Amino acid sequence: MSSFPFKYTFCQEDTIRNKHEDKGTQRELVKSLVNQRKYLLAAANPGESCEFGSSKYFLLCGLGGMIACGSTHTLVTPLDLVKCRIQVNPQKYKNVGTGFKVTIKEDGIKGLAKGWAPTLLGYSAQGTFKFGLYEVFKVVYHDIIGEEYSYIYRTTLYLAASATAEFFADLALSPMEAVKVKIQTTEGYANTLREAMPKMYKEEGLYSFFKSLGPLWMRQIPYTMMKFSCFERTIEILYQYVVPKPRNECTKAEQLVVTFTAGYIAGIFCAIVSHPADTLVSKLNQKKGSSVGDIVKEIGFMGLWGGIVPRIIMIGTLTALQWFIYDGFKVAMRMPRPPPPEMPESLRRKLGK
Template sequence: MSLLSLLPKAWCQNNAENVPVTPKVEQQGLVKSLVAGRTIAAAAVAEGDSCEFGSLHYFALCGLGGILSCGITHTAVVPLDLVKCRIQVDPVKYKSVFNGFQVTLREDGARGLAKGWAPTFFGYSMQGLCKFGLYEVFKVFYTDLIGEENAFLYRTWLYLSASASAEFFADIALSPMEAAKVKIQTTPGFANTLREAWPRIMREEGVNGFYKSLVPLWMRQIPYTMMKFACFERTVELLYKYVVPKPRAECSKPEQLVVTFAAGYIAGVFCAIVSHPADTVVSKLNQEKGSTALEAAKKLGMAGLWKGLTPRIVMIGTLTALQWFIYDAFKVAMRMPRPPPPEMPESLKKKLEAQAQK
């Protein structure tokens, strides 16, 4: 058995010895192949596309789209994120969003609102690379494992599994920069820049200082990402089915991107609620040396765990919508394959019809 044969089928379509035999379908007089692991008809490299769905080139572009999507959006909302973190760790001083902005402007000036932008940009760019890139990888991989019929029937579980797997690795990439960001934003006098924060954390806490919040980060980000991807995928499906007055194929690219933005915002609201308590623990944990996640949670209390939820809903809702919009727009700009919402495989339709006739 060759090493290539162990890879997902969709990865191996460029290798003649490992190409799975795929059925052909006639569509408007053109012969098109079914891409392995997909429930839709599409050419291996469809006319007008820059790459083949499921190829290494495709996954690399998805990762690049993730870098742009997460890096740009998280950096853009640094001021709101800074105030949110300060409300979480010091609710006595920072009583509300508006009060938080007022206090920060009074003490640090306008430049103070940009504190932590560098670790935010680099950290979330690395996270975006893994989050979006590996999500596409795991989605194809798991589809190949369970087959296209099960992938359609249990597609919500497919989205949840693929996104959780991707986020596990994404948080390992994010954790060091997240630790530096929170220290800069919530610990007065600790550091003003990434260049100052990084060596100080290493000197005072060692490597553990960068990863001590990894477990609560997983607790925050994995549920968040599972909701982000599964809710988005199913919301897009429902919007085209019940809200958009015409099929996706008849919608223009700008119209499709509007649907993407709307689905992203809806997903973002649920993401913020699901992941907020863990987000508060992460902020508190990175602020205090030597504290554990359980100790931080006990100190915050049930009410404290939900402090800062309103600005986080606004931030994450907008953030998630923009991320999906940028990611999808990047796919359009790069002429990447953008499969429509999944459709029931013909083989499954025939099985259901046969059962109905019995």
């Protein structure tokens, strides 16, 4: 579970208990370690493969993100292709059903897989940075503002960490996203990654791979902010009000079901807030020399929402699967998985709770 370790020194409690039988001494030691944020140097629990906050931990988070994003985006390539074609040519591809029928009629079943290679490469790179750096920046920002403010303003912390991570992730994604959209939406341009990349470079140079970076940031940063913050808070709510027992009493399978549910809820909101920018990305990569203003003027406000239904289905499923795979990867690799955040004892005393 990707949840911020506001009191991750709990991972040392078994060791502390063995060394300090006196409970008062134990509490003072734990408090001291928390205040100094020694959780970054905390020894891994027995059975865990790495220490929380270690280089190995963050690298494994990046690897989990690569697997989660690369596999799921590649899996839904047919739906993504139809969504992009609805956005750029709504007269021909009127809806999801028509989009699939026309594509299969003209290109065969194989045509639905167009763009799978840049999708796999691009979103694998993006997932590595997105998930890996999110975990890094959560720790960095927590360390800056302290334990109590990290709990009080945890939603803001999730938003800031995810936005920063996605900024860098999109730099890795942009070239392959441009190639993918070109293959999927420009008839007769190219059928494979090997055909499209040299052709794009010859026509427009490196600019062709980054010309939609602005709209990509507009699409992906709000999407990722919603993806992580909504997921984190939904997890809290589900365990607090829906799941009939505490998280530590749930089996790993039950925890993964909660993860999938929270991921799907987050995905629906992600699709809605990022869809207009997604349309701009598709149109910009289809039409050489067009600007954002040109596209908006051409298709109007309502045109920005073309393909919203298949994108909600796609992004809801994608987001749920990504969190499920990512959390499942942590379980399989025996990585630390901190529980949902709890109010720090120092703040509880201040508030008289």
